[in-house]
Amino acid sequence: MTKIGDISKKNKMGKNTTTDVTLYEIENNTYLLDTPGFQSIDIYEIPSKDLANLFLEFREHIKNCEFVSCLHLQEKNCGVINAVNQNKISKQRYENFVKIYNDLKNEEEHKW
Ligand SMILES: [Zn+2]
Numbered sequence: 001m002t003k004i005g006d007i008s009k010k011n012k013m014g015k016n017t018t019t020d021v022t023l024y025e026i027e028n029n030t031y032l033l034d035t036p037g038f039q040s041i042d043i044y045e046i047p048s049k050d051l052a053n054l055f056l057e058f059r060e061h062i063k064n065c066e067f068v069s070c071l072h073l074q075e076k077n078c079g080v081i082n083a084v085n086q087n088k089i090s091k092q093r094y095e096n097f098v099k100i101y102n103d104l105k106n107e108e109e110h111k112w
Pocket of ligand 1: 062065066071073077079
């Protein structure tokens, strides 16, 4: 089981309370979100476009993205990618982000 890192998630009611969540990869493509207390979250409930916001240390760099719709994958002038290149964000965390993003995206495409 690999600890991917702490993320936090707005609750479904859209309130501004965030829950700190630790994300684990149990095996390939199987993720466990460990939340303090009562709430269990299915990773596939997370819209792929919101994923970057769950990586806490990405947030301050997301505002540097040139495009509001930036997915932080291969866009030009992406604040997140720049931060990875400047070692402000760990490359491994970023790779986890890309991997999970692709999983979520796949899931969404099968759903719709
Ligand atoms: Zn970006």
